[in-house]
Amino acid sequence: MxxxxxxxxxxxxxxxxxxxxxxxxxxxxxxxxxxxxxxxxxxxxxxxxxxxxxxxxxxxxxxxxxxxxxxxxxxxxxxxxxxxYAKEPTPAELMPKDVVLYQYEACPFCNKVKAFLDYYDIPYKVLEVNPISKKEIKWSDYKKVPILMVDGQQLVDSSAIIDKLVEKILPKKTINSVADEDEETKWRRWVDNHLVHVLSPNIYRNTSEALESFDYITSNGNFSFTEKITVKYAGAAAMYFVSKNLKKKYNITDERAALYEAAETWVDALNGRNFLGGSKPNLADLAVFGVLRPIRYLRSGRDMVEHTRIGEWYSRMEKVVGESSRIKA
Structure with a gap:
């Protein structure tokens, strides 16, 4: 107000x-x-x-x-x-009581889940996973992140996690038409099958950008001094080479051009609307925003906003998603 x-x-x-x-x-x-x-x-x-x-x-x-x-x-x-800019708070009677996210701070899939939790004002705790030892998730048979524990139930895979949360907190979720539902589904798949694959080659494009990314990861994670040094330099070196392999796997010749093209493709999909969902974000908006959020203020994200039309939509999403619902563990 x-x-x-x-x-x-x-x-x-x-x-x-x-x-x-x-x-x-x-x-x-x-x-x-x-x-x-x-x-x-x-x-x-x-x-x-x-x-x-x-x-x-x-x-x-x-x-x-x-x-x-x-x-x-x-x-x-x-x-x-x-x-x-109206948010959609979760009804109190449907609000999960204990939500814990096992994550990597810069992981796009983890940030996709966080965007959903933040938009619907669902409080959650975060446990940062050491990407080398993964000691924080040794208890789980699933060895990837994100892992979301909701009232004692383990949920895995970002899109499946969001679908389960929708069933739990939005049992009466309505979409204007079958066409709108199809559009939302199409672009959620686009995020998982295309957009995320152009991010790593950009984040870890060269050694300086790889170090910038891991500096962000270690400054937000719960690591000892020794772990911070190990994760920053060993992780940056490893992901630099991984990103080179991803470029080959997904036929990316120019990583920045691929990122800009993806951003422009998304803006074209909006077709003049504030959000893909119209006057408020839908699950596809939250997915795109979530996976882009960890790179927004890294060099790759700054370049993306400077050289494409995505900046205005991203600013609207920052306002409507608002502050994080994260609480201290």
Whole structure:
């Protein structure tokens, strides 16, 4: 509400400087009071009507009409903005009680799961897995990440994890049409089958970028000093060579060009919409945002935003997903 109130005040203050007879009407003090009154979030409709009628009576009919139209447009803009950035909190009765994510900080699949948890305000703990020893997941038969423990139940594979969570917390999830559902499914598969495969060759494109990535990983993980040094340098060296093999496997000749092409492909899929889901993100939006989030402020992510059109969509997603729901373990 505070964000909406501030936004309302800004919109109103600009709107009330109304163009009239070829000029600009100066902002009248009483109009400013009305703007502040309307942005305060009060429910007293009687007071609003009194203020509004008092102010309008001091102006000519044409000025009042112009201002009324401006106010209507301003409030329409506020409603639209509020709907774009509205989150979808999980109903309390469906909220999991104990959620623990075993992850690598820079893993795109792990970040896909975190984007879903953050958007639906599901509190979760994180246990960083040492990528060399994997001692944190020795108890599990599944030797990859992410592993999500939900109220004692082990869930694995990022897309399967999200599907299970949807069944648990969104039993009445509705999609406007079969076409919308097909589109969402198509782009979720695109994330898993294409987008993630262009990320590693970019993150570990050269030794300096590989070290940058592992510096990010070790600074966010729960590692001892010795483990940080080992993981940073041994991990960076290993992933540098792994990324070279991935380039060959997926026929990537220019890793940056492949990343830019993927970003542009996604923007084209939006087709002018704020999100693929329309006025709010769907599971495909969350998947793309999730896998891109760990690279956004690395060199590869900065280059991607600078050289493609994806930046505006990404900024909208940052706002709507909001702060992390992560809690201390």
């Amino acid at each position: 505070r964000r909406a109130s501030s936004f309302t005040s800004t919109i109103l203050s600009r709107t009330l400087a109304t163009v009239h007879d070829g000029g600009v009407v100066n902002l009248h003090p009483r109009f400013l009071r009305v703007a502040l009154f309307y942005s305060s979030g009060t429910n007293n409709s009687y007071k609003r009507r009194c203020w509004f009628s008092t102010v309008l009576s001091s102006f000519s009919k044409s000025s009042a009409q112009a201002v009324s139209l401006g106010l209507a447009g301003a409030f329409a803009s506020v409603v639209t903005a509020a709907s774009v």
